[in-house]
Amino acid sequence: MSVDNSEKNSESFCARALLALSLSAALPLIAGAQNIPTQALGQSSGPTAQSFQGSVTQGEASAQPVDLSLDDAIQRGLKNNLGIILNGTQVSAARGQRLSSLQALLPEVDFKAQESVAQVDLAAEGLRIPGFPTIIGPFGYTDLRATLSWSLVDIPSLRNYLAARHNFASAQLSLQDARDLVVLTVGNAYLLVVADDALVGSLQAQVATSKISLDQAVANHQAGTAPLLDELRARVDYQSLEQQLISAQNGLEKDKLALARTIGLPLAQKFNLTDKAPYAAFDQIDIDKAIHDAHLNRKDLAAMIEQTKALEEQRKAKTDDRLPKVAFSGDYGDIGVNVRHSHGTGDAQGTLSAPLFEEFGLRGEAQIAQAQLDTDKAQLSDLNAQVDADVRDALLDIASAQKQVEVSRSSVDLANEALSEAQQRYANGVSDNLAVSQAEQSVAQANNQYVASLYRHNIAKLSLARALGAGQNYRNYLQRNP
Numbered sequence: 001m002s003v004d005n006s007e008k009n010s011e012s013f014c015a016r017a018l019l020a021l022s023l024s025a026a027l028p029l030i031a032g033a034q035n036i037p038t039q040a041l042g043q044s045s046g047p048t049a050q051s052f053q054g055s056v057t058q059g060e061a062s063a064q065p066v067d068l069s070l071d072d073a074i075q076r077g078l079k080n081n082l083g084i085i086l087n088g089t090q091v092s093a094a095r096g097q098r099l100s101s102l103q104a105l106l107p108e109v110d111f112k113a114q115e116s117v118a119q120v121d122l123a124a125e126g127l128r129i130p131g132f133p134t135i136i137g138p139f140g141y142t143d144l145r146a147t148l149s150w151s152l153v154d155i156p157s158l159r160n161y162l163a164a165r166h167n168f169a170s171a172q173l174s175l176q177d178a179r180d181l182v183v184l185t186v187g188n189a190y191l192l193v194v195a196d197d198a199l200v201g202s203l204q205a206q207v208a209t210s211k212i213s214l215d216q217a218v219a220n221h222q223a224g225t226a227p228l229l230d231e232l233r234a235r236v237d238y239q240s241l242e243q244q245l246i247s248a249q250n251g252l253e254k255d256k257l258a259l260a261r262t263i264g265l266p267l268a269q270k271f272n273l274t275d276k277a278p279y280a281a282f283d284q285i286d287i288d289k290a291i292h293d294a295h296l297n298r299k300d301l302a303a304m305i306e307q308t309k310a311l312e313e314q315r316k317a318k319t320d321d322r323l324p325k326v327a328f329s330g331d332y333g334d335i336g337v338n339v340r341h342s343h344g345t346g347d348a349q350g351t352l353s354a355p356l357f358e359e360f361g362l363r364g365e366a367q368i369a370q371a372q373l374d375t376d377k378a379q380l381s382d383l384n385a386q387v388d389a390d391v392r393d394a395l396l397d398i399a400s401a402q403k404q405v406e407v408s409r410s411s412v413d414l415a416n417e418a419l420s421e422a423q424q425r426y427a428n429g430v431s432d433n434l435a436v437s438q439a440e441q442s443v444a445q446a447n448n449q450y451v452a453s454l455y456r457h458n459i460a461k462l463s464l465a466r467a468l469g470a471g472q473n474y475r476n477y478l479q480r481n482p
Helices: 002-012 014-031 049-053 070-080 082-103 155-223 228-263 287-297 299-320 359-427 434-467 471-478
Strands: 066-068 108-121 135-153 271-273 325-336 342-353
Touching: 049 082, 049 155, 049 228, 066 070, 070 082, 070 155, 070 228, 082 155, 155 228, 155 271, 155 299, 155 359, 155 434, 155 471, 228 434, 287 359, 299 359, 359 434, 434 471
Parallel strands: 066 271
Antiparallel strands: 108 135, 135 325, 325 342
């Protein structure tokens, strides 16, 4: 029995290993996709990888369990996931900045209506004129006036507006990319619960089988046909499987809570998953074409390209701050004692301004903008390489997991056959129950490996859909056949 303790420990750890596998598969893709231009928006923080693990809860929990399919879960996530919501607020902020930048290029027209009444004490002002009254007034006037101001030539403001347009486009693309990330995150959480449920079902069957072996060992010992060691060995195996089942059931409930958190379902709401882990062998695809398609379709890459263009415009704006600016301002109105006794007045002026002694400040701002641009270009180059790596990694994971599924499925059949043979030999008194105990452990290990490999195969397919920028078509990848 001591020889197999390490195998038992590894089997009980399998359920928790699934969670680690899920995080290692999903989080790098999520973390690598956050290219929202928060610097340009003046935001102190934006959506992060952790944001996609949360949501805004919708509705109240009901006593009736909810049936939840993979499609339902993803649709809920696309509405309620915190990452989607935060990306939406970033789009709104980018839209507001674009409008603010546009206003700097347009004329500003204001209207003012003023009614004034005044009385002046000349003595209080130190004026004493013989024969002239010291108190003047009260007197008043009415002034109705419109003012116009317009920066006719302002190249930096034009550059800033163009940068704001690129930032807005980047935010919109990031929102589209967030939808793919939600599909990956929710799909991963859903498939993890499916794997946990399959593991619990497998362990429940193993516990039932172990109970039969235990009852048989107890009966044989009481009949005097088997030693006490057989009963003790069977009891240890039975209790070990019970412990694994308890741990797996706890892991299942915790992962269901994590799924509810990603889709905005009340945590007190009970639900049942209606979809099981699908398996369809994945056909080989042209890697070069897949990488080419990924570069065309990945919205996070397109968002960073727009962000780089925005920084290029901002760098040009800092350089163009040296250029002269031409502005016009004027007003026209009607002023008089009252509206009936008034006369039109107005003025107009043009202004030409240029900085003369601000060279160090202008150079410093230009260097800061250039450093930001260089940083973004380096990140863009890295993201281009990351897109290639994402596609290649996903294809390698699919191929590896597919082989593991096929091997582990065969191992399950062989382990069950070996267990049946060992049980028959023990029932016929040909051997002790050591072979039964070892066969039960092999069945448990084979089932756990099958559940884990099936999960890895499906999450690798979701990762490929994300890597290709086709997360919305996840069903085509999960159900893909040669």
